[in-house]
Amino acid sequence: MTKVIAAFNMTLDGVCDHTAGIADEGLHQHYADLIDQADVILYGRTTYQLMQFWQELVEKPSGEKSMDEFARSIDKIPKLVFSTTLKDTGWDSAKLAGKSLVDEVLQLKQQSEKDILIGSRSLIIQLLNSHLIDEFQICIHPVIEGKGLKLFDEIKDRITLKLIKTKLLNSGAAVFYYEPTRE
Numbered sequence: 001m002t003k004v005i006a007a008f009n010m011t012l013d014g015v016c017d018h019t020a021g022i023a024d025e026g027l028h029q030h031y032a033d034l035i036d037q038a039d040v041i042l043y044g045r046t047t048y049q050l051m052q053f054w055q056e057l058v059e060k061p062s063g064e065k066s067m068d069e070f071a072r073s074i075d076k077i078p079k080l081v082f083s084t085t086l087k088d089t090g091w092d093s094a095k096l097a098g099k100s101l102v103d104e105v106l107q108l109k110q111q112s113e114k115d116i117l118i119g120s121r122s123l124i125i126q127l128l129n130s131h132l133i134d135e136f137q138i139c140i141h142p143v144i145e146g147k148g149l150k151l152f153d154e155i156k157d158r159i160t161l162k163l164i165k166t167k168l169l170n171s172g173a174a175v176f177y178y179e180p181t182r183e
Helices: 026-035 045-051 055-061 065-076 100-112 123-129
Strands: 005-011 039-042 079-082 095-097 115-117 136-143 161-168 173-179
Touching: 005 026, 005 123, 026 065, 026 136, 039 045, 039 100, 039 123, 045 055, 045 079, 045 161, 055 065, 055 123, 079 100, 095 123, 115 123
Parallel strands: 005 115, 005 136, 039 079, 039 115, 079 095
Antiparallel strands: 136 173, 161 173
16 A cells, blocks of 8 residues: 655754755665655745755766665656746656645555655645644654754644554664654
8 A cells, every 4th residue: 555654863862954864874774765665745935945066976976875766766756846936846757736635645555565755844744733744754863953954843633652663873863763652
């Protein structure tokens, strides 16, 4: 069955700024593997524009194997971008969403054979509040940032989770796999 997976990085104190974690070989490999097993990844405009960094590495590889492999993975996967300001994605494997987030996700769940990844904080919050997240893969980095945007600060109702798996990366970051218990 197709799952909607919220896959995201955050620090020990919950900050989800893209510069706050430890981006090493293990992290790049973890996310390349995840992306290679999915049908599509959904982004909001801000995160999508940050991810466009990887487009350049496809054209001009860095020479760092894990980064170049991640760049190829992110380049290949179809991306659906939710934006009211972008007119064009500028990436062949990306398109702008034509419906609301909830409608797109419900349609994708019916059509997809593999999982649907959610890669933006704003989309994770909206889907959490709509009870449409089936699994969390939260990578917690061994960093206390002390300031910054928190991942879960706009959740309407309490959500309890069941731990289904953990994965430890060499950097000391840990990926926690959770399912909502749907109380």
